[in-house]
Amino acid sequence: MSENKFSVIGKPQIKVDGTELVTGSAIFAGDLRFPGMLYGYAARAGVPAGKLKSVDVSKAVAVEGVVDVITSENIGGPNLMGIMPPFDQPVIAKGEIRYAGETIAFVVAESKRIAKKAALLVEADIEAYEPVLTVEEALADGARKIHPDGNVTFTRKLIKGDTAKGFEEADLILEDDFETSFQEHAYIEPEAVCVVPSGDNRLTVYASCQSPYHLRGQIAANIGLPMSKIKVIQAYTGGSFGGKDDVAAEIGILAGVAALRSGKPVMVAHDREESIIGSNFRHAIKIHYKTGLKNDGTITAREVKLLLDGGAYASESPFVVMKALIHAAGPYKIPNVFVESTAVYTNKTYAGAFRGFGVPQVTFAAESQLQEAADRLGLDALAIRRKNALRPGDATATSQVLNESVGIVQTIDAVGKRAAEIAAGSEDEADEQYLYGTGYASLIQGISNGAEGIDVVGASVQMSQDGSVLVGTGLTELGQGSRTVFAQIAAEVLGVPLDRVTARLVDTDSVHDSGATVASRATTTGGMAVFKAATEVKSSLLQMAALMFKTEAENIVLKEGFAVLVFDETARIPIPDVATAAYWTGFPLMNMAFSKAPDADYDHDTHQGKIYIAYNFGTHMMKIRVEKSTGKVEVLSHIASHDVGKVINPLGLTGQVEGASLIGYGLGHMEKIEYENGIIRNPNFADYAVPTIMDRIPTEVISVEEFNSTGPFGAKGVGEPPVAGATASFVNAISDAVGIRFRKIPVTRQDIMLALRNRGNQEE
């Protein structure tokens, strides 16, 4: 990290919302209580595919304490939801069942217990179909069409150069199949939304959600109210990772219909089973990689085919298709690239947004294959990555020339240096009890929406007459620390201590529609919006201070809570005094800024062009040991180096990298939704293994700061990228340790034991 000329930026800051989170005073959506509140619970199909002939709710209605049972007939609007076209998902199934967790009726009762009891009495007459359970089945000739237009949800190609020519130039060509599993978001807090008729002919929606504006729009459309009649307030949100967008909308619509019908507040708070069977997953992907290299490690060509299992509905499959497509070539300068990426419908729970958004899956495959190439060519793991790594002036696989903020080489070198230090300090690794392995992986991940659509954020900064500051944005705090980052930016610009700044949760009434908090864009585009708004308020303060000092505004700086004369730093006026004077003189002390990331500009047939405003680059090293007798994995060290442009909050950055890495580690090692005939067999945390605090890995973060002109103070996002780095470095480490190449994740203890047994058999 470079020398820091800032007061608040770049210094470790405890989360501004940390106190209420650790003391338990933070109010989550499911904690809310209102007089007369009702509770909703969904009756679900229970079969993965079939014709829904009728739904009989009479027994449910008869249960004492049941207030309403809502069927598809009762949805005022189109009964369709979705984050993006094709909006193919009914809120309540009508006519056809496409996955087992689909809602067929929604019971509203005086307590959740009653609602759940009654939901079990809803009877559906379903003529079961043979479910379509794999992407291959879905694409087979004559396959039953899950949707009228067939089973291909979305498909796109990336074409750069001439891969045939590239393979001709190669000395080594590897061609392999890889596979990943569905991953559950597994946030601590399941989904919860409470819709309250607020007495002003409007509805107030309190939600644990990722995209309050999506929620507003989808509720409005489906209950037939103008969007301006709905106010969404984000409640404290205990994790989201992409998961609380679709599902929040689904339960928000249901609660909204119920609230409108009953005139009472309606709460829907999922329990864990609902959270798993009724919510989307990370896409399981069938991956084919073919890479050509010269003997010196230079990659000459890469061909990739991706088949994403999108489950029953589109959700964000189209975006994930694109993101996987764009990142499949990795952080490397490869002249010839061809990628085909296709999402397919199956009769399973739909897949959608999940931290990393397709990039972890392709990075795992790409870096596995690259590592195998290095091994075959006898090249050093980091050297082969360094040789191919993008440098300023180079073009990505989409032919986007990167002129700044290209720190991949620096992350490779940082990891190399630290790895050498660790190696120097460690004992000989061979022993009887354990197998040791080391894995490396490098990655690229686009920041901001880029190809996926417009990236706009609204932010407001309000200084009160006492000099305290309130920051609001349209982006959600999901645990990632964005409120702290936004508060820091405002504090830095306005020259006040961080504890004078409050960053609030989203209220859709207050800030410009800012889309979804996705794509690692909060710090970048969101931070720019806060920066702009704060700079306007700063301008008012400087003008006022100039009047008070009888000088020009450019002779004044704001720092340490004072307006200070640059010529004579002992001449200082407390900012509260400046703010009070500014108010009474008529200088505005609040500004709402609008920040728009530069547009993507590319050919949609080939995905050649400018896609993202900036890219995060990273290199990970993971060192593990495996207990031979049990297959138990222990991560001995994990180094994650990322080029983040500029560190805003070192503590928050560490938290983001640690958290994302643990999700990546779970994806690589543990997590797997298990289906049996289209029914999820492990819808709980006893049977679905997710890393707990006991599985925490010793992540060490090394930041690289290559200035990014599209972000505040040069920063760029880091929320998603470490997932890919951790998954890929883990798989390379375990493959190294066990001595065989794993091409399907997760690589579980069972898989390891099986591999060890096979190896033992072979060795015997």
Place this chain on the structure above:
Amino acid sequence: MSENKFSVIGKPQIKVDGTELVTGSAIFAGDLRFPGMLYGYAARAGVPAGKLKSVDVSKAVAVEGVVDVITSENIGGPNLMGIMPPFDQPVIAKGEIRYAGETIAFVVAESKRIAKKAALLVEADIEAYEPVLTVEEALADGARKIHPDGNVTFTRKLIKGDTAKGFEEADLILEDDFETSFQEHAYIEPEAVCVVPSGDNRLTVYASCQSPYHLRGQIAANIGLPMSKIKVIQAYTGGSFGGKDDVAAEIGILAGVAALRSGKPVMVAHDREESIIGSNFRHAIKIHYKTGLKNDGTITAREVKLLLDGGAYASESPFVVMKALIHAAGPYKIPNVFVESTAVYTNKTYAGAFRGFGVPQVTFAAESQLQEAADRLGLDALAIRRKNALRPGDATATSQVLNESVGIVQTIDAVGKRAAEIAAGSEDEADEQYLYGTGYASLIQGISNGAEGIDVVGASVQMSQDGSVLVGTGLTELGQGSRTVFAQIAAEVLGVPLDRVTARLVDTDSVHDSGATVASRATTTGGMAVFKAATEVKSSLLQMAALMFKTEAENIVLKEGFAVLVFDETARIPIPDVATAAYWTGFPLMNMAFSKAPDADYDHDTHQGKIYIAYNFGTHMMKIRVEKSTGKVEVLSHIASHDVGKVINPLGLTGQVEGASLIGYGLGHMEKIEYENGIIRNPNFADYAVPTIMDRIPTEVISVEEFNSTGPFGAKGVGEPPVAGATASFVNAISDAVGIRFRKIPVTRQDIMLALRNRGNQEE
């Protein structure tokens, strides 16, 4: 009214919040319920003056269900409140009692019933002083000082020309004393505030209030939190009229302290008695007028002395002193004016803001004396007013030259024309049972804060992708219809039907500190802010539509819900389509504007200069009959003509004029707080007479529209001015009917009967 070129502006619109108000679904602050909510009730001094030696709360604390009893020791901050300097009022009395309704302790309990019961057990050791009960006593030599600096709260002079010379030129000089009484605001909904610890280390304050920003600032200061940690949301407010500023702050601070100490929501909802004894009144004023006139009615000089009884604390007395001072000369061109206006402390409930703000009292006196002059000079009531009335290019008593929007002559002529029509249609008025009388009055009232301070308003306008619009401002809806006006302005600018626009209640987080909703400034400055914000959003829509039409923005208009090509009005794109396209193209669809009224600029010693940005002018005629046997008054007709610049909502305007007139009628005829040794003897609506719906007077509104360039579409405010017109025309009418001049208001039935008896005695 001029011909209307607008779609929404100038057309009668039902209040946008009418539905919830008449159906009862609107949620008022006192209706709110939160889990674990506590209730506060104040123990009050009960004696008007004394040394507060100690307060014993032990018996109150011991009551079952009492959670906390707060004394002055427990206020974290300075324990001082007030809207403006000198901030001389403690939240909880300490050391000294200055009026009987003063809070000495605040009981917090599980129910209001328990809190009230316990409050009666609070014991105070008070060494009673002889109370200072009149302004004369307060100003007498050797009077006990109610505050350390003495008993004069605030005093100012207005000096124009040379009154001695002016009186020399006069043919007739009248010199009289007048007197007005304390008037209670008497809103339907008493004061209520609920403070909720909102789980995010902030407090959310739901309040029936006039000035959410004052509330925020005063709570913050007194509980020791930064202002940014407090969010004030205005609840539906059932009237305020100036009254819910100080008192909302007082109970907000108490509830805030209690909420912070208990960690629980705390409700304070006044009952009627608390609302009367614990809240401020309209100032009772001792008024001395001396007016010189020529035989043709030309006013040559006017001298006025005002002694305002401000009660125990300053509240807004300084502003009322100034407002009364500035308006004492009336809407006339008078070359020589001298006014001295002084507010005085007494041991009574403090006086503060009340619709009209000093203008009704001086207008009553001025117009009484002018009528008497007209009678003595044998001049027609309207002719004498017309002769002296300000015309464009004339200077006011503050020497402010008015170049536009000076419609006083037009209101006189409008009333004259209508009065003639009424007279032509009415029977001979002499009969046995009734006495008949007609009164006229003209008035001027400055719009916006003017001399009283900065006038800034923030407003936000947000169009959603469905083309619906949300408008927010920092000004409160108190029943006056400002939400409707703001919605109309946004609808007009954006070319959408009014039902696509929602105007929301104030949330201090969302909009720039807009000060208090006072001084008839909402439509003017507030409307300008909405106009500006909507115009920015319109600009985005026009730019987008220009791209869609492949033309320039200036070739497009927004109307009837469409973007329409001016060359070919059949070419139209629905605004929702334009909005959606604009969002996805990156044109901002929300704007927060800041509107600042032009500054006042005047000499503080003489009040000569530019004071207000615009003035409302009005002329009223009231025709009454008095039943001889009972003194019962019946208003036969009431014509209220006002120059409002431009009518935004004729229905709302009528409501405002009717409501203000009824308050003025109450002030003139009925309302009077009665003290006995400093104790209020009529703290309820059985004993304090306030006009009910049965006393409604048949107000007929005639609008004059003289364009005002400082308001939206030329509009200027009308919230307060009719009060003065109704009071003054009533007093002239009753004086005409009874045949003696009443110089003290209210002129009650008792006063009328007494006067009739005296007249009878004289006649006998």
